[in-house]
Amino acid sequence: MTDDHPGRTPKRWHRNPDRTVFFAIALVSLVTLATIIYFIFAQAAPFVGKLRLSPEGTISKYGLTFTTTRISDLFTTKWWPESDAEQFFGMVPMIVATAAITLGAMLLAVPFGLSAALFVGEVGPRWLKDVFKTVLELLAAVPSVVYGFFGLIVLSPHVRETFNVVGGKTGLTAAIILSVMALPTIASLAEDALHAVPKTYREASLALGATKWQTIWRTLIPAAASGIIGAVILGTGRAIGETMAVLFVAGNAPFLTANLFRSMRPITSAIALDMAESVHGSAHYHALFAMGAMLLLIALTLNWTAEWFHVRLLRRQGVREG
Secondary structure (H helix, E strand, O other), rough: OOOOOOOOOOHHHHOOOOHHHEEEEEEEHHHHHHHHHHHHHHHHHHHHHHOOOOOOOOEEOOOOOOOOOHHHHHOOOOOOOOOOOOEEEEEEEEEEHHHHHHHHHHHHHHHHHHHHHHHHHHHOOOHHHHHHHHHHHHHOOOOHHHHHHHHHHHHHHHHHHHHHHHHHHHHHHHHHHHHHHHHHHHHHHHHHHHHHHHHHHHHHHOOOOOOOOHHHHHHHHHHHHHHHHHHHHHHHHHHOOHHHHHHHEEEEOOOOOOOOOOOOOOOHHHHHHOOOOOOOOOHHHHHHHHHHHHHHHHHHHHHHHHHHHHHHHHHOOOOOOO
């Protein structure tokens, strides 16, 4: 590697301790992530792996008797892990509940989040923009358990009275809470994407006779589409991995339904509820880690997809990633 300045000594690691420190800090993050991934998949492997049958066709461990399990057992509709006779580990009810609640949350959060981003970035007066940004930052800082208590005490009774459902702890209640929690992520990232659009786009559109709203809808949003999609994906990841708030208000019934007006148990709630009751090393225990591994894969996929859209936006705007 040549030096651009003749006569100057090339930089080395030992001569740049700050670079070494920052590299070590970044390495800690990578090692931590790799350790978490390894631990989760190592604990999930015994469930999806092939188990050796005893002469009776069952396996006895930790005082429990259960049939052999395989990965296809996760994709059945019955979740009954604590039966004394035969155990069932179907994840389909939890998968459907997670998808329905997350979709409902995004249907609420995306319009409000995009509207907030447009208001802060393009429409509102300066003093009101600062107020809105402060409110969004405060919403992002509220602990999830506080959202859960709010949903349980305030929102659930309103859902029960408005929609005439028993208890008020439904998928709809969870979707509303998750939409509020995902809104700051979507709004702030979408606002950043709109801000990244060059000013020449606005000026050219206005110079051609377009109104401010026509410039927003026909120029700015299409130009920032990749960043906005990435913001929505990250908001989805925020909603799909939430545990405490959903645990309070979803109802946690492990039955197969996509009806948001009924009680549901998403994957995160199932893991949080059952982990304390599962025996270490049992099929139930490893099944919960298998669900966690699936949730981790979904979250990583969403983050990688959002990063892809982010890079695509930078390339479209002519910005070279450093």
